[in-house]
Amino acid sequence: MSIEILTLLFFGSLLFFVFLGLPLAFVLGGVSVVFLYFTWGFDSFYMVASQIWSTMGSFTLVAIPLFVFMAMILERTGVAKDLYRAMHLWFGGLRGGLAIGTLVICAIFAAMVGISGAAVVAMGTIALPAMLERGYDRSMCLGVINTGGGWGILIPPSIMMILYALISGVSVGKMFAAGILPGILLMVLTALYILIRSSLQPHLAPALPPEERGTLREKLLALRSVALPVLIVFMVLGSIMGGITTPTEAAAMGVLGSLIAAAAYRKLEFGLLKEASIRTFKLTGMIMWILFAAHAFSAAYQSMGAQALIEEFMALIPGGPWGVIIAMMLITFILGMVLDPVGIMLITLPVFLPIVESLGFDPIWFGILFVINMEIGYMTPPFGFNLFYLKGIVPPGITMKDIYKSVIPFVLVEIVGLALLMIFPEIVTYLPELFF
Amino acid sequence: QEEETFTWKVQSHWPGASSSYKDSLGRLKEQLEERSNGRIQLELFEAGSLFKAKETFNAVSRGILEMGTISPAYASDKMTLAGIASGLPFAFRNVWEAAYFHQGLGFEEMLREEAAQHGVYWSTDKVYPTEMVVKDPVESLEEFKSLKIRSSGALQKFLTEAGAAASYIPGGELYTALDSGIVDGAHWGAAQGAYSMGLYEIAKYHVQPALNIAGTDVIIVSQKAMDKLPEDLQQLVKDVLNEQFWYRTNEYQYKERVTLAKAMAEEGVQINTLPDPVQDHLVQTAQSMWDEEGERSEKAAEALAMLKDFLGDLGYL
Amino acid sequence: MRAITAFMNGVTRLNKAIGVGVSFLVFAMFVFILLEVFLRYAFNSPTVWTNELTQLLFGAYAVLSGGYLMAHRGHVNVDLIHSLLGPRMQAAVDVFTSILFFIFTLALLYFGVDMALESVSSWETSYSAWNPPIWPVKVCIPVGTALLVLQGIVKLLEDIAIACNLSYYQPDDHPEHDPKGEQL
Ligand code: NA
Ligand code: NA
Numbered sequence: 040m041s042i043e044i045l046t047l048l049f050f051g052s053l054l055f056f057v058f059l060g061l062p063l064a065f066v067l068g069g070v071s072v073v074f075l076y077f078t079w080g081f082d083s084f085y086m087v088a089s090q091i092w093s094t095m096g097s098f099t100l101v102a103i104p105l106f107v108f109m110a111m112i113l114e115r116t117g118v119a120k121d122l123y124r125a126m127h128l129w130f131g132g133l134r135g136g137l138a139i140g141t142l143v144i145c146a147i148f149a150a151m152v153g154i155s156g157a158a159v160v161a162m163g164t165i166a167l168p169a170m171l172e173r174g175y176d177r178s179m180c181l182g183v184i185n186t187g188g189g190w191g192i193l194i195p196p197s198i199m200m201i202l203y204a205l206i207s208g209v210s211v212g213k214m215f216a217a218g219i220l221p222g223i224l225l226m227v228l229t230a231l232y233i234l235i236r237s238s239l240q241p242h243l244a245p246a247l248p249p250e251e252r253g254t255l256r257e258k259l260l261a262l263r264s265v266a267l268p269v270l271i272v273f274m275v276l277g278s279i280m281g282g283i284t285t286p287t288e289a290a291a292m293g294v295l296g297s298l299i300a301a302a303a304y305r306k307l308e309f310g311l312l313k314e315a316s317i318r319t320f321k322l323t324g325m326i327m328w329i330l331f332a333a334h335a336f337s338a339a340y341q342s343m344g345a346q347a348l349i350e351e352f353m354a355l356i357p358g359g360p361w362g363v364i365i366a367m368m369l370i371t372f373i374l375g376m377v378l379d380p381v382g383i384m385l386i387t388l389p390v391f392l393p394i395v396e397s398l399g400f401d402p403i404w405f406g407i408l409f410v411i412n413m414e415i416g417y418m419t420p421p422f423g424f425n426l427f428y429l430k431g432i433v434p435p436g437i438t439m440k441d442i443y444k445s446v447i448p449f450v451l452v453e454i455v456g457l458a459l460l461m462i463f464p465e466i467v468t469y470l471p472e473l474f475f
Numbered sequence: 476q477e478e479e480t481f482t483w484k485v486q487s488h489w490p491g492a493s494s495s496y497k498d499s500l501g502r503l504k505e506q507l508e509e510r511s512n513g514r515i516q517l518e519l520f521e522a523g524s525l526f527k528a529k530e531t532f533n534a535v536s537r538g539i540l541e542m543g544t545i546s547p548a549y550a551s552d553k554m555t556l557a558g559i560a561s562g563l564p565f566a567f568r569n570v571w572e573a574a575y576f577h578q579g580l581g582f583e584e585m586l587r588e589e590a591a592q593h594g595v596y597w598s599t600d601k602v603y604p605t606e607m608v609v610k611d612p613v614e615s616l617e618e619f620k621s622l623k624i625r626s627s628g629a630l631q632k633f634l635t636e637a638g639a640a641a642s643y644i645p646g647g648e649l650y651t652a653l654d655s656g657i658v659d660g661a662h663w664g665a666a667q668g669a670y671s672m673g674l675y676e677i678a679k680y681h682v683q684p685a686l687n688i689a690g691t692d693v694i695i696v697s698q699k700a701m702d703k704l705p706e707d708l709q710q711l712v713k714d715v716l717n718e719q720f721w722y723r724t725n726e727y728q729y730k731e732r733v734t735l736a737k738a739m740a741e742e743g744v745q746i747n748t749l750p751d752p753v754q755d756h757l758v759q760t761a762q763s764m765w766d767e768e769g770e771r772s773e774k775a776a777e778a779l780a781m782l783k784d785f786l787g788d789l790g791y792l
Numbered sequence: 793m794r795a796i797t798a799f800m801n802g803v804t805r806l807n808k809a810i811g812v813g814v815s816f817l818v819f820a821m822f823v824f825i826l827l828e829v830f831l832r833y834a835f836n837s838p839t840v841w842t843n844e845l846t847q848l849l850f851g852a853y854a855v856l857s858g859g860y861l862m863a864h865r866g867h868v869n870v871d872l873i874h875s876l877l878g879p880r881m882q883a884a885v886d887v888f889t890s891i892l893f894f895i896f897t898l899a900l901l902y903f904g905v906d907m908a909l910e911s912v913s914s915w916e917t918s919y920s921a922w923n924p925p926i927w928p929v930k931v932c933i934p935v936g937t938a939l940l941v942l943q944g945i946v947k948l949l950e951d952i953a954i955a956c957n958l959s960y961y962q963p964d965d966h967p968e969h970d971p972k973g974e975q976l
Contacts, residue, residue: 060874060882061889062867069892072899082539086525087896088903089534091933093527095851098645098843101825104818104853201647206521208492210673211650282656283833285648291825312819320815321866324857328867331855332896341524342484385524389491421870430868439870475676533910551919623836631921635840642828642838643920657832 042344049074049340053377054421063427067332071339078343086342087335094327094334098287099198103157104323105290110161111315112297113268114168116306121264123169128261131247135237137173138183138244139230141166145187146226149194151275151293153201153286155417156326159188159425163432176243177437179233181429181445186229186453189414189425192380194222196279196286199380199413203406206388213471217403220466221411225456232452267303271296325431329424330379337382349390360398364405364461367391368412375416376423383413404467408460415453418446481704482516483541488528488549491521494667494730495692499600499723500544503694506715511708517542531695536593538699544600545693547586548628553593555772556586559779562605562689563768564633565761566786573602573688574724576785583690583720585778596701598716600692601723603731604685605630608669608678609660610653612747619753625649625661630686637760646672653677662686666735667727675738680747684754694719762792800946804863807943811860817853821846840922848924852932859939862947883954890948897941904934 049070056066068087075083094100113119123137130136144166148158162184170180192199195215204211237244253261274296278284284292301307349370356366367387374383388409395405417425420443429442460466485504489496496519504517526534531543532550547560554560559582567573577583577599590597613619620638627643634641644652644661652658654677663672666681675681694716701709738744749757769779786792828842861867874882910916911930918926952958 056889056892057870058873059885059889060869060871061886061892062869064867065893065896068896068900072895073892079539082537084899085534085537085539085903085906087900088907088933089526089530091855091900091904092851092907092930093523093530095854095929095933096527096529096847098847099647100854101821101846101850104850105822105825108818108822196651198647201650204650204673205490205646206492208671210676212654212673212676278829279651280655284829285644285652285657287648288825288829291822291829294822295826313816316815316818317812319818320811320853320857321861321864323818324854324861325866325868327854328858328861338525341520344518381523385521389521427868431866438872438875440872440875443872548919552914552916557919621836623832623838626921628920631840635921640832640836640838641840641921642832643840643843 042348045074045078045343046340046345046348049343050377057421063422064328064332067329067336071332071336074343075339083342086338090334090338091331094331099154100327100330102152102154102287102290103326104319105294106152106157107160107164107322108315108319109271109290109293109297110164111318112294112301112311113271114164115311115315116297116301116304118264118267118297118300118304119165120169121261122268123166123173125258125261125264127173127247128253128258131173132249132252133234134241134246135179135233135244136246137170137175138179138233138237141170141183142187142226142230142233145184145190146194146222147272147276149187149190149222150196151272151279151286151289152191153196153198155189155191155414155425156428157290158191159184159428160322160326160432162188163429167433173247174245177441178445179236179243181433181437181442182449183229183233185418185423185425185429185442185446186449188429189417190222190225192417193218193225193410193414195219197410199384199410200406202381202384203388203409206384207392207402207406209402209406210475213403213475214406216470216474217407217467218410219470221407221456221460224459224466225411225453228452228456228459229449232448236448267296267300271300322428322431326428329427333379333424334382337378337386340378341382341386345386346390349387353390353394360400361461363394363398364400364408367395368408368457371409371412372416372419375413376419376421379424380413383416401464401468403471404460404464407467408457411453411457411460415450415457419450420446478514480514480516481541481700481708482518483700484520484525485517485542485544486520486524486526486531486534486540487544488522488531488546489544493522493671495600495727496521498726498730499692499694499719502722503715503719506719507712510715511711515704515708515712532593532595535695535697536595538594538697540697541700542694542696545695546691547693550590550695554586554589555775556582556589556778558629558768558771559775559782560586560599560690560693561629562687562691563761563765563782564630564687565684565758566765566782567688568684568791570602570604570688570724570728572785572789573690574721576782577602577690578720580781580785582778582781585774589774590695591698594698596696596698596713598694598696598713599690599720600694601720601727602688602690603692603724603727604665604688605662605691606665606669606685607660607662607682608674609680609682609747610656610678611659612680612745613682613749613753615750616752616756619749619756622660623658625652625658630662633686633761633764636764637757650674650677666731666738670734670738675742675744679742679744681735681738681744682747682749684749796949800949803942803946807859807863807939810856810939811863814853814856814860817849820849821853824849840920841924844918844920844922844924848926848929851929855932855936856939858936859943862940862943880955880957883951886951887948887955890944890951893944894941897937897944901934901937901941904937908934 052070126140195218200214204214274292275289278292279289417423426442507515529549531545534540535543547557551557586597622639624639624641625644626634626641631641769776824842824846832838908931911927916927917923
């Protein structure tokens with residue numbers, strides 16, 4: 040059977056079972072097993088078990104339970120609540136102020152982690168209830184967390200940039216430097232969108248009524264509650280930049296910080312820790328079982344000859360150099376809906392990179408476009424991983440449909456950002472040229 | 476009558492950008508396909524695509540994959556000779572010595588016999604040195620002992636015994652760790668490895684002599700797949716693999732030198748030759764550790780004795 | 793019929809108990825990483841064992857979560873079509889899609905057992921600088937999968953009962969009756 044037909048069947052059955060409501064992890068795993076049977080035979084199921092064993096051995100993923108645990112403690116002790124109260128007092132007068140504040144926290148979080156799932160779950164825990172409580176629109180909140188939570192791979196340190204550097208042979212340092220301005224650009228664009236949208240439709244992100252904005256004294260007192268979160272950020276970021284820990288190890292510093300915060304709030308008790316650890320287990324398990332199956336899925340797809348398909352496809356693209364780049368973005372975007380980033384990179388980059396370089400484009404610039412595109416893929420329906428991670432954390436009343444709808448404007452904003460980076464490549468190349 | 480074509484899935488342990496992916500696997504694919512008139516086809520998969528590095532030996536052994544590349548360390552569980560194959564620290568001083576030990580003295584044959592028990596045909600891709608890069612030059616034994624080094628496997632144990640602080644950091648976090656000073660030095664292959672990981676951007680001293688010289692890259696073929704080939708093709712595969720060893724060992728040496736020269740010219744890299752007291756200390760530490768590897772099996776003891784005789788003949792012991 | 797109910801409640805209770813126990817491993821991971829950072833930074837003497845032990849604990853932690861999650865409906869899905877259907881139709885659809893669930897988990901169980909037996913037969917160690925036994929963690933793969941399969945059978949029996957209006961299933965802690973079930 041040709042790879043084209045296999046691809047249609049492969050993704051078609053994925054779509055079919057996901058919409059029938061079988062959990063994503065089992066659909067990815069089950070479809071892989073069925074297709075492996077027909078393309079490679081019974082023995083190849085060993086690959087599924089083997090992929091799970093390998094995923095269990097990925098040290099980078101240890102950061103997930105730790106960062107989630109940190110968020111759970113911050114939420115249950117009230118630290119997060121007080122932080123949002125302070126933010127509300129200071130920026131509450133601004134429509135959309137809390138959403139923008141959430142974006143800033145997301146960006147800081149992204150600078151602390153190199154992966155995406157932990158931030159979505161952590162920010163979903165901390166920020167979602169705080170914003171909903173203050174009358175923010177459900178779609179607005181979900182969209183903000185989905186976008187901002189995904190920035191972990193976009194703002195350095197980023198596992199994806201390191202992987203891209205390994206596959207393409209460009210410098211990791213230059214990739215990191217190149218990612219900084221685009222990260223800021225996306226943040227500014229998203230913030231602008233929130234400001235404009237909430238000034239047109241104030242009910243989406245209401246400002247705090249003037250009489251509740253508090254006196255200067257109240258505002259200053261509220262700042263006390265910012266001290267602990269700042270301490271935690273300082274511990275995590277400081278230990279990465281100061282050469283004390285790797286980004287993965289820094290997650291443990293975050294937990295330490297949150298325990299100190301809990302002690303300061305006199306909430307450091309067994310009941311709270313037990314509840315936090317059980318919730319952490321549930322969310323980490325959800326992420327890990329999706330990853331287990333996703334890794335098996337992309338290995339199965341690669342074994343069927345995915346790379347050959349991309350090669351054939353690229354040969355058909357008309358429209359000159361920019362047509363090729365846009366086609367590559369589209370392919371990445373579509374694959375981003377269903378495959379994990381490592382799989383996408385392994386399938387597409389060996390085909391894309393020689394073409395990109397022969398057309399005279401800068402591979403670092405292309406790498407940043409690629410990473411942003413993958414971040415978009417994480418949050419686009421139907422299968423963006425971030426959507427599923429978010430679904431795992433939201434209160435029961437919020438359905439997948441709400442989450443799907445919420446991301447649309449934010450995806451459009453990111454696509455605008457992507458287009459800007461294509462038109463003005465200097466935004467990407469300026470810092471690496473300055474530093475190296 | 477049309478002849479049957481054999482398509483083999485080959486899982487690499489090298490990422491696509493690694494020089495060995497093209498130079499070793501690319502060459503092998505080209506040689507096999509050309510010399511078999513297209514009757515053997517290799518389908519290459521980059522590191523981690525189908526199986527992770529540590530799982531590749533099992534997959535080839537079960538016949539799920541027809542071929543793979545590994546480092547002997549990834550097969551330590553099955554191969555008692557793996558420790559010696561992946562390199563005893565400070566044993567050989569030149570690459571040709573390691574090559575002669577494998578091919579002239581019969582160590583390669585011993586490896587092949589042990590691998591055959593697991594349904595695997597073992598063929599060393601090349602022998603080459605593993606060398607360290609550091610951010611500040613090592614001028615004394617004290618300085619060596621104060622180093623924090625990113626390492627892995629047997630060398631991590633060796634460097635720890637020698638008094639340095641060796642810790643394992645995954646490849647993906649190596650650059651950042653070295654940059655921010657979590658570690659002061661690292662080994663990732665030698666010059667080409669360090670260059671491909673961008674380590675020379677942040678660590679300007681290339682340390683010599685090598686920590687070890689060994690057959691650290693291996694091509695493994697499933698015996699099941701081999702048995703399915705007609706006689707002539709089986710012989711062809713073995714011949715091509717044998718040539719591969721000599722061709723790649725030599726070419727790799729050349730590329731090491733060229734890469735190091737480039738790093739020196741472009742990045743201002745300097746060679747840091749370890750002072751004699753440090754070298755003496757490392758050799759002593761190393762020799763006291765060799766015997767452990769010999770204890771894994773009778774074959775390992777035999778190989779170790781052979782190695783010691785050889786080094787004695789060379790006047791090193 | 794009573795036996796079926798007992799089986800279902802027993803499996804669910806087992807998974808919930810195991811989950812609560814395993815969840816505490818997060819403390820161990822935290823402590824070991826912190827210890828490594830402390831020893832490396834303050835005493836310049838990193839250990840060979842902390843990160844690897846953390847890694848092994850994490851592997852067990854992750855793979856043993858499957859059944860617990862299933863018992864709490866924690867594996868996320870797309871509820872677009874579900875939400876349009878009544879409970880009986882929902883259950884019927886779930887009975888149908890469970891085919892794919894069992895294909896995946898049984899294949900994983902078969903090869904997980906295979907992999908674990910191979911590992912146990914040589915008391916496999918990691919051959920790192922520390923060289924700890926890794927067979928116990930490999931054994932966690934079939935154990936975790938078996939717990940997931942058992943909970944999957946419970947879910948299937950429950951769905952059949954709901955779809956066909958049978959009365960054998962009298963859950964003692966049905967997630968839908970448990971207001972905190974979604975959160976915990
Ligand atoms: Na990041
Ligand atoms: Na997506």
